[in-house]
Amino acid sequence: MTTQLTKEEIIEGLDRLGPFHHHVELPHGLSTHDETQSRRSIELTRVSSLVEHAFPSLLQACGGSLAGKRVLDVACNCGGFSVEATKHGADSVLGVDIVDHYIEQANFIKDAAGLDNANFKVLDVNDINESTVGMFDVTLCFGLLYHLENPVLSMKRIASVTKEHMLIDTAVLPTPKGNPKFTSRPLWMMNFPTVAGDDKHHTTSGWRADERPIQFAPTVNAVIELMKNLGFSKVAKIEPTNSDIETRYYKGRRASFLASR
Numbered sequence: 001m002t003t004q005l006t007k008e009e010i011i012e013g014l015d016r017l018g019p020f021h022h023h024v025e026l027p028h029g030l031s032t033h034d035e036t037q038s039r040r041s042i043e044l045t046r047v048s049s050l051v052e053h054a055f056p057s058l059l060q061a062c063g064g065s066l067a068g069k070r071v072l073d074v075a076c077n078c079g080g081f082s083v084e085a086t087k088h089g090a091d092s093v094l095g096v097d098i099v100d101h102y103i104e105q106a107n108f109i110k111d112a113a114g115l116d117n118a119n120f121k122v123l124d125v126n127d128i129n130e131s132t133v134g135m136f137d138v139t140l141c142f143g144l145l146y147h148l149e150n151p152v153l154s155m156k157r158i159a160s161v162t163k164e165h166m167l168i169d170t171a172v173l174p175t176p177k178g179n180p181k182f183t184s185r186p187l188w189m190m191n192f193p194t195v196a197g198d199d200k201h202h203t204t205s206g207w208r209a210d211e212r213p214i215q216f217a218p219t220v221n222a223v224i225e226l227m228k229n230l231g232f233s234k235v236a237k238i239e240p241t242n243s244d245i246e247t248r249y250y251k252g253r254r255a256s257f258l259a260s261r
């Protein structure tokens with residue numbers, strides 16, 4: 001892993017392409033995190049805290065590392081989790097995202113960090129199939145499920161190219177209490193989030209600024225039942241234990257899952 005860029009070229013790329021939603025360390029003591037441009041403090045810890053929280057279950061299921069694995073990172077944004085997959089030994093990683101600018105950022109990080117075995121391409125998850133991306137041992141599906149207009153169909157596409165494990169991180173709907181119908185059934189709540197306007201690159205949901213999006217928030221049970229339905233025989237919620245992870249993981253508003261064939 002040798003950088004393709006000089007220190008000056010990295011500084012120029014950071015200025016030109018920032019802000020970045022993931023904090024990635026780069027050569028020459030540089031990094032993608034710029035406090036003055038960051039929208040939320042969570043951007044500094046998003047990758048490291050989620051890796052600490054969710055990767056151990058995946059690594060254990062894979063025999064200790066991602067060595068020998070081909071990894072797909074869907075909705076990769078600027079590729080922070082793709083970088084982590086390579087650090088954990090993945091043979092190769094493909095990151096896909098629907099936004100050109102995020103893939104431009106990811107390719108800049110690839111060159112700056114000298115990641116020979118990571119590739120990035122602009123792709124809608126709904127266009128994922130074996131002929132567009134190939135097949136993968138492991139898929140990372142972070143921060144996407146609750147944004148999807150057709151969550152079952154999109155997850156079906158992602159599952160169709162996943163041979164072994166899928167690691168999912170998503171906002172979840174806390175289970176409404178009181179009515180047994182609500183506590184026992186898998187539920188999805190329909191959301192109409194406000195559009196991002198021209199603040200496109202300051203929010204990770206700015207890719208549909210011209211539309212009034214419809215999104216669905218699943219309960220924990222809904223995620224588990226969906227993944228089982230898509231052919232994963234073992235699906236488990238990963239319980240939060242680290243202090244670094246956002247409080248919403250402890251409050252039942254966000255959760256990670258490992259689904260295995």
Ligand SMILES: C[S@@+](CC[C@H](N)C(=O)[O-])C[C@H]1O[C@@H](n2cnc3c(N)ncnc32)[C@H](O)[C@@H]1O
Pocket residue numbers: 046074075076077078096097098099102123124125126141142143144147204205207
């Ligand atoms: C909340 S961000 C999550 C980014 C990253 N995976 C993470 O967890 O930090 C949502 C990402 O999904 C991407 N995205 C949304 N809809 C998509 C689609 N249909 N196909 C591919 N990427 C999509 C957005 O461009 C954005 O980068």
